[in-house]
Amino acid sequence: MKKVIIVGAGISGMTAGIILQNSGFETEIYEKNAVPGGELTGWKRDGVYIDNCINYLMCSKEGSAMHDLWCEIGMLGKDVRMYSKDRFFTYKGNGGEITYWRDKERTKREMLELSPEDKDVIEKFFENVKRAESMIMPIEKPMDKMGPRDFMKLGDFAKNVPAAQKAYKGVSVKDLGMSFKNPVLRNSVMLTHPEMTQAYSFIMSYAMVTSGSGDIPEGGSLAAALRIADKYKKAGGKLRLNAPVKNVKISGKLADGVVLEDGTEVKADYVICASDANHTFTQLLPAEYMPKKLRKCYDDKDHFSVFSKYHAAFIVDGKMDVDPDTTFWESEGIKVWDREIKDVGFICYNYDPTITPEGKTSLQMKLFQYGKEVDNWFELAKDPGKYEAKKYEVAQALMGLIEKRYPETAGKIRILDAWTPVTYARHCNAYRGAYMAFVADKDTKTVTTPGVIKGLKNVFLAGQWLMGSGGLPPATAQGRYAAWRICKKEGVECR
Ligand SMILES: Cc1cc2nc3c(=O)[nH]c(=O)nc-3n(C[C@H](O)[C@H](O)[C@H](O)COP(=O)(O)OP(=O)(O)OC[C@H]3O[C@@H](n4cnc5c(N)ncnc54)[C@H](O)[C@@H]3O)c2cc1C
Known part of the structure; x- marks a missing residue:
């Protein structure tokens, strides 16, 4: 053997x-x-x-x-029980609100109601979400060993996914956002993926939810x-x-x-x-x-950047009445390093009672960290005292934003933990603390x-x-x- x-x-x-x-x-x-x-x-x-x-x-x-x-x-x-999500996320800001529902027809209807002037951009977006729903992961053999017959077996994937990619060739997540006239729709596109990422990545992630294939x-x-x-x-x-x-x-x-x-x-x-x-x-x-x-x-x-995130976890006494899963909102803003971040969000884990204590609400907030920001965390980590202080300073500021938006949490919420790109490097030997691989930009x-x-x-x-x-x-x-x-x-x- x-x-x-x-x-x-x-x-x-x-x-x-x-x-x-x-x-x-x-x-x-x-x-x-x-x-x-x-x-x-x-x-x-x-x-x-x-x-x-x-x-x-x-x-x-x-x-x-x-x-x-x-x-x-x-x-x-x-x-293994599965938790189905009824949405990708909700964004509340710029005087409006949009939810990316699992039911894409509903999302499309609500987007058109919110912004009829964006009809063409919305139509194109949903045409390609539909195409991206046929995304699959070939596993029979390595892709470099696949021949034309193997690709033919992939069915709709082989034709629909390249078509969706082509439709957004040279378009970044930021470009996609900016193509909406409506500020609610514009900002909503730029929350879940780094701005320089190919727009197709956002479409593919949403398609995963609409196709019923992104449960937990x-x-x-x-x-x-x-x-x-x-x-x-x-x-x-x-x-x-x-x-x-x-x-x-x-x-x-x-x-x-x-x-x-x-x-x-x-x-x-x-x-x-x-x-x-x-x-x-x-x-x-x-x-x-x-x-x-x-x-x-x-x-x-x-063209191939990597990113990581700063995270903070919180526990709230009591069950908060919030939308399940991910909610972003326009806040008064937080400055981390040199960047002012206005649209912030949390994941609420109450959908899974096995991981949330009874009578409590479990929340996590995450902030993308790029380039110099990642370097800053690694530099700071050379002084453990300063590193810990900065981690909790950011967590404290984020907690303040939650309390402001959800006053019912005031005095009932506390920080459980905070972690940074340095954590991923220490735990997994991850390159620059990245936890996904290369982020190819719009030209690559x-x-x-x-x-x-x-x-x-x-x-x-x-x-x-x-x-x-x-x-x-x-x-x-x-x-x-x-x-x-x-x-x-x-x-x-x-x-
Ligand atoms: C916060 C977060 C959210 C995520 N969300 C999602 C999601 O929703 N969906 C999704 O698809 N993906 C998600 N990911 C990404 C996903 O977790 C990773 O893509 C995946 O786990 C990577 O697996 P891997 O085996 O390639 O690498 P790793 O998980 O990094 O495994 C490598 C292993 O090698 C070990 N190792 C390294 N060096 C040595 C050594 N010298 N000797 C012995 N052992 C060593 C490490 O400790 C580690 O256990 C998320 C990741 C994070 C952190």
Whole structure:
């Protein structure tokens, strides 16, 4: 039985592990943290659970190969209850209000009522949301190994999604927003995605909700990660926690295995690096092995940026009467670093009683952090006292905005935790604290990088950084692709 070592127990590494175990390999996953899941995680503060990942799970609806893969790895299953969202989000500001409903006809009607003068922009938007609903994640084999027949099997996806992308070619989220005459619609488009992102990303995210494919599994992200780890262990996989890998040991064109931080050497026939790609090529492997396509993304910072977020979690005594899930509103504003942010929002987790204490309301606020702002957090973190103070200063200011907007929370709300891009770098070795992959701008095509390494025959890559802007489906698909490549090499069926 051939042995495979996987670096990282994120969703990508664990997916590769489950599939390889089911295909007859012996695998071991080495994970630096005490808990599996990587960015798919959550934790408790003062006994209250804070969820830190799944806002939308693409392909949560039955009937796609990706949904079957979710079930196979334990993300979803017959015994996992799902929470359906009736909306993407609501925005209240500029003297009006708009909700992006799951029912897109309703949203369209309400947009046209709000702003008849934007009819053409609205019609085009919904035409392309409909197209983007056919988005699927190909998982049968790596995309670089797919031929015309494989693409034909993808049905509407192969024709509709490129058409929607073409319709918004060269258009950023900000451009899309600015194309609306109505200020409520204009601002609403610029809340969920970084402004420089291709407009198509916003359309695709909304289409995920309208197609009924963006629901959330009960228990949130940590419960999902633990279910997946459980599947892996039940399939016979060995999960080594608190076991950081120092580097991959290479002899010529082959890897012998890995060396752990404590100096232990572990031999293997294959190695899969399922850690953050930048970490892989700065720590685990010499940088010259980085695939060219990936190198191009890191080098071309003007077109491939990365972003992270500042987060604060709050708990309120009592059940607030707020819309479920995400609400943004125009506030009096908060200044973080040099940027004034007026439109702020929270996610309310009351939709899942298993993660919200009885009689309480669990809220989270998030602020995009870009470029210099990310640098500022890393600089500040060199002085733990100042870093903690700044984190809580921002959380305090955000809490003030909630109290102002929802006076019933005054005196009943408190901060549970606050975290920053530095948290993701420390927890997952994430490049610049990013938790999604490259954000290709409006002038750039998103890039998919083959998970193979030129010059190394038995080392493969997995993880979200290999595919577009990342996220759980790409990370999971890439885990499967890495397993597929090893199965193919060994001439065994990939199960
Ligand atoms: C707040 C937040 C919200 C999100 N919302 C969504 C959402 O709604 N929908 C969606 O699809 N996606 C969402 N994502 C993105 C999603 O979480 C990621 O795309 C996905 O989890 C990445 O998985 P991965 O396995 O590629 O990487 P990771 O999760 O980063 O896994 C890599 C693992 O490798 C480990 N590791 C790194 N270096 C080493 C080493 N040297 N030795 C041993 N182990 C190592 C890390 O600790 C980690 O466990 C969100 C992420 C965050 C943080």
